Amino acid sequence: MKNKTRAVLENCPGVRIEAGEALFPYFRPIFQSGFLFRCQVGKSIEDLLFRQLSLKKLFVEEKISTVFLDGQCVDDISRTILNDDSVVAFSSALPGLVGATLRRGGFYACLRNSITYRKKDMSVDARQGTITIKLFNLLMEELGPVFLRKGIIMGCSAIVGFLQEQREAFWKEIHAAYLGDNIIAPRDLSAESTYGNGDYITIRIDDRDKFQ
């Protein structure tokens, strides 16, 4: 990642939304298309899931059955190291021979031998970085809120486009919205002018129940 882009991502403005849990499912299109996420790179996917996201071992073992790094099927998440710009996708178990074939460490792994991730002979220093996360199917519901609570990064035009498509029910779920430290009207989130000349924005959702 270029230093300039890295700096932009580190300093992009933040939006915080206080809302009910019912807001999370509206973000499904973003989950499956992918969003940026600040985390420690130079660490394994296992480290991301267990230490950085605090997910339970049983959940990871039973629910996150299919993992891709840069489009390649991952078998061993403890030996797969993240780098700046990595694209990581998570999916639950899926149907068909192909579903079984793409599973991590699955019996049919040899059927997709040519697209299997293999450990690279290079070391990556552990540091803060930005990766792309994609969440599919059941994991949209179960992991999506985890990432939204921590804060996801999106391009300003993408988030404005997403918000402009939302109907009344979406806005009704929002209790309050903040840009930086300043409270703003929720509907202003969908206005391009709200973000000035920024390229990226961090969005974080806090569950409304905590504030009642």
Next chain:
Amino acid sequence: MDKILRVNMGAKGGPKFTVEPIGVYTGLGGRALTSAIVSKEVPPTCHPLSGTNKIVIAPGLLSGSIAAMSGRISVGCKSPLTGGIKESNSGGQPSQVLARLGYAAIVLEGKPEGDDLYTIYINKEGVKITVNNDLRMLGNYDTVSKMKEKFGDKIACISIGPAGEMRLPAASVAFTDMELRPARHAGRGGPGAVMGSKGVKVIVLDDTDMPMRQPKDPERFKEANKVFIEGLLKHGVTGQALPAYGTNVLANILNEAGAYPTYNFKQGTFAGVAKISGETEAALETERGGVPTHACHRGCVIRCSGIYNDKDGHYLSKQPEYETVWAHGADCGIDDMDKIAMLDFLDDNYGLDTIEMGTTIGVAMEAGFLKFGDADGAINLIHEVGKGTPLGRIIGSGAALTGKVFGVERVPVVKGQAMPAYDPRAVKGLGVTYATSPMGADHTAGYATTANILKVGGFVDPLKPQGQVELSRNLQIATAAIDSTGMCLFIAFAILDQPETFQALIDLLNAFCGLSFTGNDVTEYGKKVLTMERDFNIRAGFTKEQDRLPEFFKTQEIPPHNVVFDVSDEELDEVFNW
């Protein structure tokens, strides 16, 4: 289910039927039965549309009972698309109804001299065959509506659309679902054309007053069914992912893997995938008052189907399946879910195989006949097929012929049948099955992921690339066996991961039929089916040269992984050496 209905459509003075005991075919059901009859009774070198070809429609061994998931039905014939043996199967209600009426199979034979269209009505009283030319060139939906008007709504229908009447090689046979919609299809290989050549437009089944089929050992059967259902419901795939999103849940991950054939197999990822994924499709269905979780037949507990409504909340089609969305979507560069659902409806109504049609249009787009992404152009092409224009007849003849007509090199077919939605360069193990299956390129031919439990042919090390051939062999054997039970192949996921669920399936079969099958017996059953099918193809003139993928898969790399299919011919020739 101890009798076979044979209808000689070419008998002097008009069609004649006989009902005979199952006889030498005792113990066979579904694919095993259709392939046994075709292999034994059809001359392998016959013309598929001639009077000597037969079309066999057979419920599975467990169909008509209360066994969960037992509603698949097999259709067998010599294929007008591949020139080899064909078994194409479908969900829907007819399997259960036909089995309860006591028939192990319906066999349509001969060929009428005139061009009359016939309706065959079957109920507990017997069989009635009538001329019904009012149905000529009607779509499947209108045909079933007319049957409903005439016979009431306690029926199930097996019908063909205009494509079958025109004997197009991509024509399907339609089966009605629980709501009497002709939305489930035996699509692959053109069985609709063979039914059309027999002059049969629709078979109406009425099982009023017919009881459920009873198991030989009711207590053991009941217990096994309970364990079987529990196993399906607790599994992540059959209990959660499939009911929530349907089969199209695969789109995103195939795309992520770079194995989602796009723009006629030019690349492995599609930029518009999020617009046509299963997740998006299910959300749209819910938003419009459709249903994202729906069974195609009674007794299904996975319920991977759904109802797709248009923007105004009116029924547009059943939930298009993964392969349909891919074929009419990514393969043609179309990312509009409503247009894809419309294409799905038109295919169902005209009676066409959605995989063959989508792939064929992709080939036509490759030729420059339409632009990739031209959804309205694709819809018009399907209408051309339905109307039977010269262009439509070319398209309705499938991808191989269309590729020749338009001078296209990249035509993704094996044995003349279009390849489904998984690129064999990225997932090479599937390519082995595509190449060697007696059915032509078929994603379900090696679908039943039970081989590790069955341990067919010994243990395979999954980490060695050489395992692909062995696995393909084992998977094809397991699939052939499951296709014969009438069980939906989607049970495979639960029985792969949960040995007790697999055992419950064996127990179901044994308790129902009074058998003492073991896993090894199931394996031998599957091998027997494949051996019959391979033998038919050899006698029809097939050689090992037909067990190959098209050359471009070996020479044209597919982005993003830039890989080719490099399993050697020698390895492919080992698949059926057992």
